[in-house]
Amino acid sequence: MKHEGFERLIREILPGMGYMYRPMNRRNIRRKVARRMEEKGIHEWDNYLDLLKKDRAERTAFEQILRVTITRFFRNAGMWEELGNLTARIWALQPVDRVISVWSAGCAGGEETYSLAMLFEQLTSDGKLSQDWEILGTDSDTNSLKRASQMIYRWGSVREIPGQLRERWFAEKDDSWILDPSAGQNITFQQHDILNDPAPDSFNMILLRNNILTYNTEPVQRALLSGLQKCMEPKGLLFIGRKETVPEDTGFEMLSDSIYCKTDD
Ligand SMILES: C[S@@+](CC[C@H](N)C(=O)[O-])C[C@H]1O[C@@H](n2cnc3c(N)ncnc32)[C@H](O)[C@@H]1O
Incomplete structure (x- = not known):
């Protein structure tokens, strides 16, 4: 599967954090998470998953990445x-x-x-x-x-x-x-x-x-x-x-x- 490591990461971490696995804008989020990993000097998705599991502050930062900010005036x-x-x-x-x-x-x-x-x-x-x-x-x-x-x-x-x-x-x-x-x-x-x-x-x-x-x-x-x-x-x-x-x-x-x-x- 393409981007298997990333898929595994979100499948494993999201439900426990109270997020649905389904409706995410994968590409965008994947890019942002990859950038975050780079900042942290982490090269493997599994290592970032381990960090998320043990570090509450990192989960907060990750949550902010998940949040989609697309909007418009008088939407619908x-x-x-x-x-x-x-x-x-x-x-x-x-x-x-x-x-x-x-x-x-x-x-x-x-x-x-x-x-x-x-x-x-x-x-x-x-x-x-x-x-x-x-x-x-x-x-x-x-x-x-x-x-x-x-x-x-x-x-x-x-x-x-x-x-x-x-x-x-x-x-x-x-x-x-x-x-x-x-x-x-x-x-x-x-x-x-x-x-x-x-x-x-x-x-x-x-x-x-x-x-x-x-x-x-x-x-x-x-x-x-x-x-x-x-x-x-x-x-x-x-x-x-x-x-x-x-x-x-x-x-x-x-x-x-x-x-x-x-x-x-
Ligand atoms: C997709 S936008 C929708 C904006 C607007 N409500 C609309 O319907 O067009 C979602 C917004 O909700 C914010 N958001 C998501 N979860 C949040 C939370 N737990 N606390 C505060 N803001 C949150 C995001 O940061 C983002 O700006």
Whole structure:
């Protein structure tokens, strides 16, 4: 088998670390692991496997290599439209003097987080959202958070933004799309590991998209979801990715393919 040593390494180490063996971008990860081994002066996959087994800090570094950071604004645009309609309907029933608090967990370069800000601005200006709102965007990857703070994006990131929103929020310059700084005024970015750091609280909505529910095993997903439950307000919403599902009996009820509601405690 091609790349047998690498395959053996990930097959052996991933399940114990709570990652699924299946959906990895093999080539990319293999290259990054090879680079890491070179830095460590290790030449054999099996020797790196031994290191991973005994060295917790190395497992943390390896985990960061596994984490895919590909994203874009309004990823799966139809789902965002649905999110806008649903949140407008639900929050219309809430007191207007409360602040809607949202956590974009595993936000990569901020594309998801700023999309949310644009959506809320749009709902507000359409008279469909009366409350103030604040968004926390977190990721474990510092490079991604740096991109989020720079607010400069490439076409691949902005291509799914509905046309008039792209014009409203971006200035195009030298093949880059520069986001208006006001998009970030209600957003705080912070480094945070969803699986290893205590969950911040307390939120009316959490976005958990294209990370843990795709790459981690079901026991890890269940443990996380029961923790997320506790940091959500009653009737809090959970917005997940297009190909993801929330395991049954985790305290969330499905409202649509990608939107769930916290059930009563
Ligand atoms: C594929 S991107 C998806 C970004 C965005 N949520 C989206 O749907 O487009 C996954 C992001 O989740 C982050 N991530 C994965 N596991 C994480 C963890 N345990 N803690 C914090 N961030 C994590 C990765 O660093 C990466 O930036």
